Amino acid sequence: MEVFDIETGETKLLKEFDRVIEAPNWSADGKFLTYNSEGRIYKFELATGAITEVPSHFVDNCNNDHVLSPDGEGLYVSHHTKEDGLSRIYKIFFDGRMPELVTPLAPSYLHGITPDGKTLAYCAERDGEYDIYTIPATGGNEIQLTTAFGLNDGPEYDCDGEYIWFNSVRTGRMQAWRMKADGSEQTQMTFDAHSNTWFPHISPDREKVVMLAYHERDVRPGEHVPNKNVEIRLMTGCDETGWSEPRTILKLFGGQGTINVNSWAPDSKRFAYVRYQNRRT
Template sequence: MEFMTLMDKIREQFGVSFPFEISPGETWNRNGDKSILQVFDVETGETKVLKEFDCVIEAPNWSADGTFLTYNSNGRIFKYTIASGEVSEIESYFVDNCNNDHVLDPDGSGVYVSHHTKEDGLSRIYKIYFDGRLPRLVTPLAPSYLHGVTPDGKTLAYCAERNGSYDIYTIPATGGNETRLTTAFGLNDGPEYNCNGEYIWFNSERSGRMQAFCMKADGSEQMQMTFDSHWNTWFPHVSPDRQKVVMVAYTETDVRPGEHVPNKFVELRLMRRVAHENEDARENAVENWSTPQTIFKLFGGQGTINVNSWAPDSRRFAFVSYIHGDNPSNQTPR
C-alpha cells in the first residue's frame, strides 16, 4: 500500500495517467446535472421514483418514523415529506456549506451535519435543529466527516484526517475528546453503527482495494467483510433489523481505491445475513453473511448513497442517480 501510494504521487507529479482516467475537472463538473431520488425494494427488486431535481442532491437519510427523507443540496439540508412530496429547507443559519456526510439524531430533534467552515474551508461536525435553534459545534478539529450515531444518540462516529492519516474516530455527541479507532495504513472511512450500537461498519483500503469492514464499537475485532476482486466497495449500510447490508461499488478500472467520485457507472450491492439464532452471533463473522450481489446499476457515485438511507421496515432504501449535463443516456447503465 505504501509503494502504491508513492507511485500515485509520482504519477500525479509528472501528469502520468492510466488510460481509464479522465481529468478531475471533467469528473467533478456537475454543472447542469439532474438528480433522481428513488427508493429500492430489496424483496421485489423494484425501484420507485420519488422526485426529479434540476440540480445535484445527495445522500438521503430516512427518518426513524418513516415519514420523511433528508438530503443535502447546494450546501443546505432539505426535508422531503414522503406522503405529500413537499420539499422544505431546514434552517441552519451560518451552517450553509454542508457536504453529503450527515445523520439524523435518533431523538428526532435535528440532523448532525458536516459543514465546511469559512475560516479554513475544512469540514467540521455541527448539529442543526428542526425547531430553529442555532447550530451547535461538535468537532472543533478538522477535517471531520460524519457517518454514524449510536442508537441512544450519545456518540458520533466519523472519518477524520489527523497528521496526514485518515482514520475513524468517535466523540460524545455533546462534544469533548475524540477517540481514534483505526490505525491501518490508507483511507478508513464511512463508519456507521448497527441498530444496537455494538458494531461499526466501515470501508477501508488497507487490503489494496477499498472493501467493507466491521468492528466492535470500541475498535476491537476489525474484520474484512467483502473480498471483491473487481470492485472498490464504499459505504456499507446495515439495515435496522441487522439482516442486510447495502453498499455502492465502483469497477476496478474506474477509480483508484481511495476515490469515490461522481459521474461514474456504479453498482448497488447487497449482503444478507445467513446465520441462525443458535449460531455465532458475531456480526463481524464473515461466514454469517452472504457474498455481495449486484442488485442495481446506475450512473452516480458520489452522492448516491453516502449515508444510511434504510427505511424503518428494513425492506427499502433510498438512493440518488444522476443525469450528467444534457445527455439523458447517461442515466442508462452499461
C-alpha cells in the same frame, strides 16, 4: 431520488431535481427523507412530496455526510467552515435553534450515530492519515479506533450499537469492514476482486447491508467520485448463519452522493438513493 424495494426488486421514483442532490437519510418514523443540496439540508415529506429547508443559519456549506438525530430534534451534519474551508461536525435543529459545534478539529466527516444518540462516529484526517474516530455527541475528546495505513472511512453503527461497519483500503482495494464499537475485532467483510466497495449500510434488522461499488478501471481505491457507472450491492445474513457474498441489485449512473449515508427505511425492506442523469449536449 428513488427508492429500491428489496422484496420486489422494484424501483420507485420519488422526485426529479434540476440541481444536484445527495445522500438521503430516512427518518425513524418512516415519514420523511433528508438530503443535502448546494450546501443546505432539506426535508422531503414522503406522503405529500413537500420540501422544506432545515434551518441551519451559518451552517450553509454542508456536504453529503450527515445523520438524523435519534431524539428527533434535527441532524448532525458535516459543514465546511469559513475560516479554513475544512469539514467540521455540527448539530442543526428542525425548530431553528442555532447550530452547535461538535468537532473543533478538522477535517471531520460524519457517518454514524449510536442508537441512544450519545456518540458519533466519523472519518477524520489527523497528521496526514485518515482514520475512524468517535466523540460524544455533545462534544469532548475524540477517540481513535483505526490505525491501519491508508483511508478508513464511512463508519456506521448497527441498530444495537454493537458493531461499526466501515470501508478501508488497508488490503490494497477499498473493501467493507466491521469492528466492535470499541475498535476491536476489525474484520474484512467483502473481498471484491475487481471493484472498490464503499459505504456499507446496515439495515435496522441487522440482516442486510447495501454498499456502493466502483469498477477498478474507473477509480483508484481511495476515490469516490460522482458521474460514474456504479453498482449497489446487497449482502444478507447474520453472525449466527454467516453472511452472503455481495450481489448486484442495481446498476446506475451515480457515485459520490448516491448513497453516502444510511438510507434504510425503518422496515428494513427499502432504501433511498440518488441516481444522476447523464445529459450531454
